[in-house]
Each structure stands twice: as C-alpha cells, then as structure tokens.
Amino acid sequence: MDVIAVDDPTDAQIRQWHAVLLAVHADDPAGDPAPEPEQTVARLLGAEQGSRQRLFAAVEGGEMVAVAALRLPGEPGADRPGEIDIRVRPGHRRRGLGTRLLAEAARGLRGDGRSSVLAQVTAGTPAIPFLETHGFHCVLTLSGLQLDLADVPPERVAALVAAGPPGYELVRWRGVVPDEYAAALARAKHAMADMSAYEGAPWDADRVREMAEMVNKRGDGLYTVAAVRGTTVAGFTEIVVPADTPECAAQYDTAVVPEHRGRRIGIWVKAAMLEWLRAERPEVREIETDNAGDNVHMLAVNEELGFQRQRESREYQAAAADLPG
Template sequence: MDVIALDDPTDAQIREWHRVLAAVHAADPGAEPAPDPERTTARLLGAEPGSRQRLWAAADGGRLAAVAALRLPGAPGADRPAEIDIQVRPEWRRRGLGGRLLAVAAGGLRADGRSSVIAQVLAGTPAVPFLESHGFECVLTLKGMLLRLDELPAGRVARLVAQGPAGYRLVRWRGVVPDEHATALAGAKTAMADLAEYEGTPWDAHRVRETAEMVAKRGDDLYTVAALDGAAIAGFTEVVVPLGAAGRAAQYDTAVVPEHRGRRLGIWVKAAMLQWLAGERPEVREIETDNSGDNEHMIAVNEELGFRVERESLEYQAAAAALPAPPLAARVPETRS
C-alpha cells in the first residue's frame, strides 16, 4: 500500500476516489445523502477560486483504499487554517492508513506555511478518537438540523412572510450578488464575524462575488434573500441547491446585523426563501443546516420554521506543530481482516 499524491488525478483515479466515498457512506450513512459522482469529479478537478487543494490516496495497485483532501484557503502562509478530510474504506480501517494520510497532509500543511488545520466530523464516529489521538481538540459543536418541506403545516410560510416587520423591503437574487447590493452584502457578512471565529480575511464586494462564483463553479446554485433598510442589508439568508442533490438543499449563511436584531428579520428572510424555493426549485424536499451549539437564537428560529435536530457535528482543530511528522516509508500490512 503506497501513499501517492493525486495533484492531477486521472479519470480512473477520480472514479476510484468516488468509490471510496461511496463505500464509506454505505457503511455509515448517517443523515447524509449518498455522494454524487459528478460532484466528486467537480471537486477533485477544480480547486475553489481563492483556494487551493492537495490530494493524496493510499493505493493498492489501481485501487484506492483511502483518500485525503487538504483545502488551503487564501494565499500560502495565510493566517487561515487549512481543512482536512480523510476517508478510509471500512475494510481498511485500523491499519494506520488514516494516520499515514494525516502525516502526509501535515507535511503539505507545513510546506504551505499554515499554522493549523480543522476537520469537521460527526459526533460518535471513529473520526473522534482518530483525531483526538493525533493532536486535535474539539473547538466547536454544530447541531445538524433538517427541515422536511412536506411536513410544514399549510400556510405557515405564507403567514411568516406576510408578518414581516415594517420599514424593510425584501430583495432576492440567484448566483452572484447584483452590483447594487455587493457592498451592502459584504457589510452584513462582516457583521457575522463574531460567529465565524476562523475568518481572518475581511469581507468586501470582491470576496462576496468570489465566494458565489466558487459555488457556481462547482455546479451548485446559490439563492439569496435579503431584507433591506434603505440601501443597507439588515439581514440575509443563503441556500445552496447542490448539483445532483437528490432533493436536499443546504442552508449557508444567515445573519441579521446587530442593530436590526430582535425584529424577526431572521425568520422573515428564511420564510421568504422557503416560499421562493417552493416555486423555483420544487424538487427540493429538504433543507439541512448546521448551527453552532451555542447559537440559541438561530436554533430557535430554525425550530419555529420546522427544522429538527438530526445529528451533532464537531469541529476539531490542531496546530501544525502538534501533528505527526510525515511518515517513513513503512508499509501497511497487505492482509485484510
């Protein structure tokens, strides 16, 4: 079993990579939908704008037993942490492959001048003891909530939209923000900064557009609804309908600027989003969202809309210095249990 870099993966390697993801999902489906091959291809071939990625795999001839993706947002040496995702086929676990891939990725992390790395994993899965035995610490608990649209009581969404606070106006757009709202959206995203403790880069119109272009490049559709106070955005919500999503959309950012909080703007923009999606994307049956476990207000808004807690995710972080050194050329035993 060799660890190889896949910086320029072939079609066969992409197919194999996808098989690893599918095997991991089949063994432990959790609340996640099955991975989609087109999406895997798009992710492996295109690093997101403003970000680079490094890929490695543990290869048994042409077959891949385990894969690792290291996402490097921003410029090399940037003060932002990298993100690591390692997936090991169930029949190849507890043989040190995950640890070997992590050590190789740690080399890539240091080579890029990063000081830390984060990983998001499901609570109660082997990822927890794996990361904790490799120098990671849990820094955030996320409640994964799901809204099943066909379980929404009739009329609830229309009623919430109709009850919007006086003095505000709703606007909405698909994809990249229209020029007239770009600076205002950057301002509203900056107001979220208290929640996003890892964001070292300030929001501006350029970064707002770049993030939306990144979503489009993956083949996903970004929908935004915002509440305007004059020309300023007082609150907004974003939902992404992923390519090949099989009926499930993902909630992205929702924020209400501090001086506009307490007026039910959050639930208003979210209800308007549900109403828009029902007409625009009727195939969407479910919306998933992750909320920081201590973000009680957003969880309350989601519960009022009908979201229910499905799973708990944990965000782990490790300093580059705490990670294992790149491995020696030791080989993993070829026999499987």
C-alpha cells in the same frame, strides 16, 4: 502495506481511490449522496483555485485500501492551516493505516511550512476518537438542520409574516441585488461577521454582486428576502435552489444587524421566504442548513420554523508539531 504519494494520479489510481470513497460511503451514508466518479476525477486532478494538494494512499496486494488528501490553501508557507481528509476501507480499520497516512500528511504539512491542520468530520463516527488521540481538538460544531416543507402549515407561515415588526417592510429579489440595496446589503452581511469565525475579504457591494453572479452562472436560483427600514437593510435571508436538485434547497446567509435584533426580524424574513418559495418554486420540498453550535438565536429561529436537527459536523484542529510522524 506501502504508503505511496499519488501526486500525479493515473486513471487506474483514480478508479481505485474512488472505490475506497464508495466503500467508506456505503458503510456510513449519513444521508449524503454517494460520490460520483467525475467528482473524484475533478478532486484528484485539479486542486481548487488558489490551493495545492498532496495525495497519499495505503496499498496492500496492489489495491488501495486507504487514502488521504491534504489541501494546502494559498502559497507555500502561507499562514493558513492545511486541511486533511483520510478514508480507510471499513474492513481495514484499527490497524494503524489512518495513523500512517496522517503521519505522511504531517510531513507534507511541515514541509510546506504550515503550523496547523483542520479536519471536517461528523459527530458520532470513528473520526472523533481517531482525531482526539492524535492531538486534534474541536474548534467548531455545526448542527445540520432540515425543514420538510410539507410539515409547515401555510397558516402558521402566514401568521408569522403578518406579525412583522412595525416600521419595517419586506423586499425580495431573485439573483443579483437591486442597486438601491447593494451597499446596505453588504453592511448587513457584515453583521454575519460577529456570529461566526469570519475569514476573507470584507463584504462590499461588488462582492455581494459577484457572489450572486457566481450562483447565476452555475444555473442555480438565488432568492433573497430582506427587512428594510428606509434605505437600511435590517436583516435578510438567502436561499439557493440548485438547478439539478431543485427539490432540495440550501439555506445561505441569514443575518440581522445588531441594532435591529430582538424584534423577531430573523423569523419574519425566513417565514416570508417560505411563503415566496411555495408560490414561486413549488417543487422545493426541503431546505437544508447548518448552524454553528453556539449560535443559539439562529438555532431557536430555525427550530421554531420546524427545522429538525440531523447530524452534527465538527471542525477539528491540530498543531503540526503535535501530529504523529
């Protein structure tokens, strides 16, 4: 078995890489669609903007049997963790291939001046014991939740909408936020910052508009419902209906500003969103969302609305110094 760097993959190597991804997916589909060949081509040939990548493969008898992609966000030596993804064909596991690829990626990581690495994995899969034996620890859990709209009685949604707190009103818009609410929405987006590990530029009116324009450009529909008092956005929720799979909508941000919490504004805006979607986009059949495992309030709101827990995903982190190799 050889481990090779695939920094400039040929067409044949891309096909073999894709075959490994398909074999791993077939073994544990976990509800996700199988990767499409074009996605693999795009992933291998073009790193995301502002990021570079190193690719490695384990080859046996001329066939790729395991692959590893190391993403390196930012400039070399940037004080940001790398991101690793390793996939080993089911028939070739527990023979040290994953460990060999991790060691190779660790050299790439250290060579780029990084001090740590992250991995996104699903709870209950072999990835957990694999990472834990190699110095990784869990830094974040995310519960995947799904709401089947057919399971939510319209009368219950109507009752929740009618039970909104006094002194607030509901407003809604599709796409870019109306100018009168842009700054207030940016302030409310800041309220997300204390709920989750928050990275990136602070929210301002321009960034809020840019995010909406990006969704528009993809052809997807962004729907926002906000609870406002005067010119203040006290809370809001966003849903994106993808152009290619409109039956499965994605929950984007939901937040209630700290001084307006405890008045059931979170469930109010979400119920109003369900009512609006039903009228406006009847083809939406389910909504998917992820909640941080320690975000008990948001989990409670979602479960009260009827969201069912699906899989738990976890983010693991390791210091480069603790990795094999």
